[in-house]
Amino acid sequence: MADIDNKDQAELDPADMEDVEEVEEEETGEDVNSKARQLTVQMMQNPQILAALQERLDGLVGSPSGYMESLPKIVKRRVNALKNLQVKCAHIEAKFYEEVHELERKYAALYQPLFDKRSDIVKAAYEPTDEECEWKADEEEELTEEMKEKAKVEDEKKDEEKEDPKGIPEFWLTVFKNVDLLSDMLQEHDEPILKHLQDIKVKFSDAGQPMSFTLEFHFEPNDYFTNQVLTKTYKMRSEPDESDPFSFDGPEIMSCTGCQIDWVKGKNVTLKTIKKKQKHKGRGTVRTVTKTVPNDSFFNFFSPPEVPENGELDEDSEAVLAADFEIGHFIRERIVPRAVLYFTGEAIEDDDDDYDEEGEEADDEEGEEEADEENDPDYDPKDANPPAECKQQ
Amino acid sequence: MEGKKADVKGKSADIIMQFNRPEGVHHMESLLPKSVKRRVHALKRLQLQCANIEAKFYEEVHELERKYAALYQPLYDKRRDVVSGAVEPTDEECEWHSDREEEDLAEELKKKAAVEEKKEDSATTEDPKGIPDFWLTTLRSVDMLSDMVQEHDEPILKHLRDIKVKFSEPGQPMSFTLEFHFETNSYFTNAVLTKVYKMKSEPDEVDPFSFEGPEIIDCEGCQIDWHKGKDVTVKTIKKKQKHKGRGTVRTVTKQIPNDSFFNFFNPVKVSPEDPMDEDTELTLAADFEIGHFFRERIVPRAVLYFTGEALEDDDSFDEEELDEGEEEDNDEEGDEDEEEEYDPQA
DSSP: OOOOTTEEGGGSOHHHHHTEEEEEEEEOGGGHHHHHHHHHHHHHTOHHHHHHHHHHHHHHTTSOOSHHHHSOHHHHHHHHHHHHHHHHHHHHHHHHHHHHHHHHHHHHHHHHHHHHHHHHHHTTSOOOOTGGGOOOOOGGGOOOHHHHHHHHHHHHHHHHHSOOOOSSTTHHHHHHHHOHHHHTTOOGGGHHHHTTEEEEEEEEOOTTSOOEEEEEEEEOSOSSBOOSEEEEEEEEEOSOBTTBGGGOOSOEEEEEEOOOOOBOTTOOTTEEEEEEEEEOTTTOOEEEEEEEEEOOOGGGGGSOOOOOTTOOOOHHHHHHHHHHHHHHHHIIIIIHHHHHHHHHSHHHHHHHHTTOSSSTTOOTTTTOOOHHHHHOTTOOGGGSOOOGGGOOO | OOOEEOTHHHHHSOEEOOOOOOOOOOHHHHTSOHHHHHHHHHHHHHHHHHHHHHHHHHHHHHHHHHHHHHHHHHHHHHHHHHHHTSSOOOTGGGOOOOOHHHHHHHHHHHHHHHHHHHHHHHHOOOOOOSSTTHHHHHHHTSHHHHTTOOGGGHHHHTTEEEEEEEEOOTTSOOEEEEEEEEOSOSSBOOSEEEEEEEEEOSOOSSOGGGOOSOEEEEEEOOOOOBOTTOOTTEEEEEEEEEETTTOOEEEEEEEEEOOOGGGGGSOOOOOSSSOOOHHHHHHHHHHHHHHHHIIIIIHHHHHHHHHSHHHHHGGGGGGSSOOTTOOOOHHHHHHHHHGGGOOTTO
8 A cells, every 4th residue: 555644635645534533733843832721721811810911001001111211322323213213204294284285275165065956955945856856765764665655645645734844944943953073052941042053164274373263153043142153163283292293193172162152131141140048147038049150051162161371271171171072073074975875864873883792893892971881891792782672771 | 372274185185985885864854744755856966066166176185286286396305315315415405403492402402412412423324314214214214104103114115215196196096006116135026015095086877965075985006016935025934734643744835924114005806797795895995094104194294203293293194074063083082992801999
């Protein structure tokens, strides 16, 4: 019988292979490490070892790694030269972002006619033609025949019962209500006012000016305030910070200013009047005192906390401002450019898709808006909320 | 105080391809009165026009990036020369003032190090040239990349002397190429290993509203001309096989794939016809993320990864796509991912 030891797999007769049972696999050369690796894996599954490791690691956080210090002086010197080059890169990057900002300004002008048309349709200043309204229904929208019939009947009833609604009623209010970040700001008493919101525009700072953008909220005449436009301006830092040039990662919102709202008397929803009963300590008499105190309202958006000269704010105001910046950014980047998709809800699913917990894309951790989970070392992604369908009554 | 980053980088950067967008339900529209629904459709058509304009915007951003790549290049070339030791920077070029606090802390360490150095200097005759193992160290300092580097890759990666990013020309389909430049070595003959990432920079016809800027959709590696016996991407194993009928045992040698950083140059091919299985999808998605990371962070800021400074900053890296559910802080959760099997409560 021919010696078939050490034959290359490819050379073997397939017929031979069928009768063959693999007994043992022996690895050559490099995989001396595999045993070590196996051991490591076992160790890493031991909770006590892991806990000890974690403790040691925690102790290291924030402390210099020591790597730089361990380098020979002449090498460290060259690393510093690289750092100086890096600072130069950061300054070039700042110019890059300025040019991107100019590009955004240029394109804002190209989008504007489309946004103006949107505004005209929403507020019923313009009725689009049939051709302009042609849209293939999404598959998801396919209703059963029955439902279609039902919807048709209801449509006809609606058409008879009331006036044909003009434009797209409550367009922007609906957008706000559909988006968590914004609906969190909305109070009940804000809604009747926001029904009058006709358009939100973004304006960019001009070339040569410090970089900023302004959100303009255009309102139709209403009973609440006399302003036609409420504005919020966000100022950005678009250059590396001298004391920390490497933290520069593009323009950042640094501060914002609102505007004064000229409220009609008694209509200011950002204030509320409360009555307090006070008892005179000496006399024992009770009196009622009325006070005006701040009230939660979307319209506080136009009076953000001011950053004092020394640039320091209390923790609460810092949090409020951080949230405010996020909202300003979001309105600029997502809401204004894509309003209709938030109106219908499509864009919200898109945003969710990226953060789909049950999705096969394994990134369970993404987009958990409850900050606690991020900071909770015990958080186990497998314990995340079960898919909605599983929720029982 | 924390400022908020504008989404500019998000606009200029490509993002990872999203596979299998689950279909959602749009209840809203079907409940609207007919006349209003009609107008909403008009808005959607306008939105489509916006998406097409947006595509042009991203093309112009890409051109801007190409223009700036040329402005950064002299600085990167200098970096390469300092790293290799081809150029010795002047004292002035090496002046660096660290933070006050750091200085105080480091004072003691410095004194200690100075004493040790004196010992070292007299002990060794070797004067390290340039910055030894610069790129290897940089790769190893980043989790996502160090996971790719096996022990057997390290001696090879010591020969890596530069990584460059090249952008596609105007008129060409949008893409970028990573070039890994190696000094002459005993492992392979190539001077440069390349990885090309192809992007889709237009709204998808079927789903135009998912368009968020250029996305990596495909990539291509290159052939590595390994010297005989040096190919670390394969390993030889011996298998003992027992013939069921005859009972005889034979030893068969096989070559199977071996984990290696250099598999990066041999990615899975995307075929538009065959749908991908989940594993392949994930592997590709990870690859795209890595390509993107090289382009956006590693090449532009290598020294900061070398020293470790950039690693704290990287928490903000993933805030590019600043959308609604915004906080895409992937890096922070990196650890949680690894600990999936481990229950601290056990």
